[in-house]
Amino acid sequence: MASLKQPIVSRGTRKKHAEFEAEALPHMDVLYNFALRTAGNENDARDLLQETYLKAYRFWDKYEKGTNIRAWLFRIMKNSYINRYRKETKEPDKVDYDDIENFYNSIRAQSTDPNDLQQQLYGNLLGDEVTKALQSLPDDFRTVVILCDIEGLTYEEIAEFIECPIGTVRSRLHRGRKLLQEKLYDYARQQGIIKDD
Amino acid sequence: MDCTDVRQHAGSAIDGFLANDVEHEFQAHLEGCRPCREEVALEKLSKQLVRRYVSWIPTPQSIHTLVLTSLHQEYKIAGWMGDSWMARVTRFRILVPALTGGAIAAAFFLMVGTPSDQSSRLSAHTAANDIIHQSFETFALLKTGQLVPAMVSSVPESVGGYFQRSSLQFGVQVPTLRGSNLCGGSASDNKGVQQAHLLYKLGDEWVYVCETGGGDALSGTRLSLPPAAKTALISSGWYTDPMHPNCNVVVWKKDGVVCVAVSTIRKERLLALLTPPTILLQEF
Numbered sequence: 001m002a003s004l005k006q007p008i009v010s011r012g013t014r015k016k017h018a019e020f021e022a023e024a025l026p027h028m029d030v031l032y033n034f035a036l037r038t039a040g041n042e043n044d045a046r047d048l049l050q051e052t053y054l055k056a057y058r059f060w061d062k063y064e065k066g067t068n069i070r071a072w073l074f075r076i077m078k079n080s081y082i083n084r085y086r087k088e089t090k091e092p093d094k095v096d097y098d099d100i101e102n103f104y105n106s107i108r109a110q111s112t113d114p115n116d117l118q119q120q121l122y123g124n125l126l127g128d129e130v131t132k133a134l135q136s137l138p139d140d141f142r143t144v145v146i147l148c149d150i151e152g153l154t155y156e157e158i159a160e161f162i163e164c165p166i167g168t169v170r171s172r173l174h175r176g177r178k179l180l181q182e183k184l185y186d187y188a189r190q191q192g193i194i195k196d197d
Numbered sequence: 198m199d200c201t202d203v204r205q206h207a208g209s210a211i212d213g214f215l216a217n218d219v220e221h222e223f224q225a226h227l228e229g230c231r232p233c234r235e236e237v238a239l240e241k242l243s244k245q246l247v248r249r250y251v252s253w254i255p256t257p258q259s260i261h262t263l264v265l266t267s268l269h270q271e272y273k274i275a276g277w278m279g280d281s282w283m284a285r286v287t288r289f290r291i292l293v294p295a296l297t298g299g300a301i302a303a304a305f306f307l308m309v310g311t312p313s314d315q316s317s318r319l320s321a322h323t324a325a326n327d328i329i330h331q332s333f334e335t336f337a338l339l340k341t342g343q344l345v346p347a348m349v350s351s352v353p354e355s356v357g358g359y360f361q362r363s364s365l366q367f368g369v370q371v372p373t374l375r376g377s378n379l380c381g382g383s384a385s386d387n388k389g390v391q392q393a394h395l396l397y398k399l400g401d402e403w404v405y406v407c408e409t410g411g412g413d414a415l416s417g418t419r420l421s422l423p424p425a426a427k428t429a430l431i432s433s434g435w436y437t438d439p440m441h442p443n444c445n446v447v448v449w450k451k452d453g454v455v456c457v458a459v460s461t462i463r464k465e466r467l468l469a470l471l472t473p474p475t476i477l478l479q480e481f
Contacts, residue, residue: 050267177208178243
C-alpha cells in the first residue's frame with residue numbers, strides 16, 4: 001500500500017500563498033458586504049465569501065497580475081452566487097418598465113411632493129424594509145445599486161466588475177433606484193406612513 | 198439640455214460624477230422643469246434611503262477567521278495531494294461530466310492518472326458491482342492523488358451545499374468525524390447509479406466514505422453487497438468486513454442510505470469515529 005506523504009511546501013508554494021493573501025484578503029470587506037446584501041443573511045454570506053476565496057485560490061494561476069483584482073474576485077463571487085442559487089431561481093425576474101414609469105406618473109398625479117415623501121419615509125421606514133426591498137430587486141439592478149450606493153464604487157469600476165459598458169451601469173442604476181422607490185412607496189402606503197388621497 | 202438628457206444624467210448628478218459644465222446645464226434645466234426636478238428628487242431619495250438604512254459593515258472577525266482557516270486547510274490539502282494536482286483539476290475540470298460513464302463507480306472524481314491495480318488485490322470482493330470492492334478501488338486512487346474530489350472544502354456546510362446542488366435523489370449525510378479534517382466530496386451518477394463520496398484526513402490517515410441510496414445497494418441488481426453484509430445491515434444496521442488485513446471497512450445503513458467507510462486506521466477507532474455519539478450527521 002502506498003504510504004502517505006506529509007505535506008511538503010516548497011518555497012514557490014509559500015510565496016504563492018503569501019502573494020495570494022496579500023493581494024486578495026484586503027478586499028474581504030467589499031466582498032462580504034456584497035455577499036451579505038445579495039444573499040440576504042449572514043450564514044449564506046459567510047458561505048459565499050468562503051467559497052469565493054477558495055475558488056480564487058484554486059484559480060490563482062489564472063489571475064492576470066496587474067489587472068483589477070477586486071473585479072476579478074467580485075466576478076468569482078457573482079458566479080458562485082448564480083451557481084449556488086440557480087436551482088431556486090426558476091426564471092429571471094421580469095420588470096415591466098412601463099409600470100415603473102406609471103408609478104412616477106401616479107405620484108405626480110397625487111401631487112406628492114418628493115420633499116414631503118422624503119420626510120414621511122425618513123424615520124418612519126424600518127431598516128429591514130429597505131433591506132428587503134433591495135433584496136427583492138432583480139439581480140442585475142440590485143448588483144449595481146449595492147456597488148454604487150453601499151460600496152461607493154465609481155461607474156467605471158462597476159462597469160469593470162459587471163463587464164458591461166458604463167451606459168448599461170447608468171441605465172440599470174436609474175431603473176434599480178426607481179424600482180426600489182416603488183417598492184418602498186408601496187410599503188409605506190400599506191403601513192399608513194403615506195396616506196392615500 | 199432637454200428632459201431626456203436630464204433623466205439620462207440624473208444618476209451621475211446624484212452620485213457626483215457630472216462634469217462641471219454639464220452639471221451647470223443640468224441644474225439650470227431642473228430649476229425650470231418641475232417634473233424633472235421631482236423625478237431626480239425621487240431617485241436621490243432612493244439612494245439616501247439605501248445609504249441611511251443599509252449600512253456597510255466590516256467582515257465579522259469570526260467570518261474573517263473562518264475564511265483564513267479554510268484557506269490554510271486548502272493549502273494543506275494541496276500539499277498532501279502534491280503541488281500540481283490543483284492546477285490539473287482546474288485544467289481538466291471540464292472532463293468531469295465525461296467520466297460519468299467510466300468503469301468505476303466514483304466516476305465524478307476527477308481522474309488524473311492511470312488506476313493502480315494494487316487496490317484490487319486488497320479487496321476480497323471482486324464483483325464489479327460490489328460496493329465494497331468499488332470503495333476499495335476508489336480509496337486507493339484517492340490516497341495516491343489519482344482521484345481528487347470535485348468539491349474541495351474543509352467545511353461540512355460547503356460540501357453539503359455542493360451535494361444539495363447535485364442531482365442526487367437521496368439525502369447525503371456528511372459525517373463530522375471528531376479530530377479529522379474534511380477534504381471534500383463528489384457526486385457521481387453512473388448510468389443511474391447515484392453515489393456520494395466523501396474524503397477525510399485524520400492525522401496521517403485517510404477515511405473515505407461512499408454513500409448510496411439503500412434501494413440500489415440492497416436490491417443487488419445494479420450494485421451489490423456480500424450476503425453477510427446484507428444480513429447484518431438488515432438485522433443491526435452495521436457490518437464490518439473481515440477480509441482486508443491492511444484496510445478496514447465499515448458498512449452501515451441509516452435513513453435509507455447505505456454508507457461504506459474505508460480507512461487504514463484501526464477498526465475499533467474507525468468504528469468509534471463512525472458510531473454515535475461521536476458521529477454528528479448533517480443531512481443535505
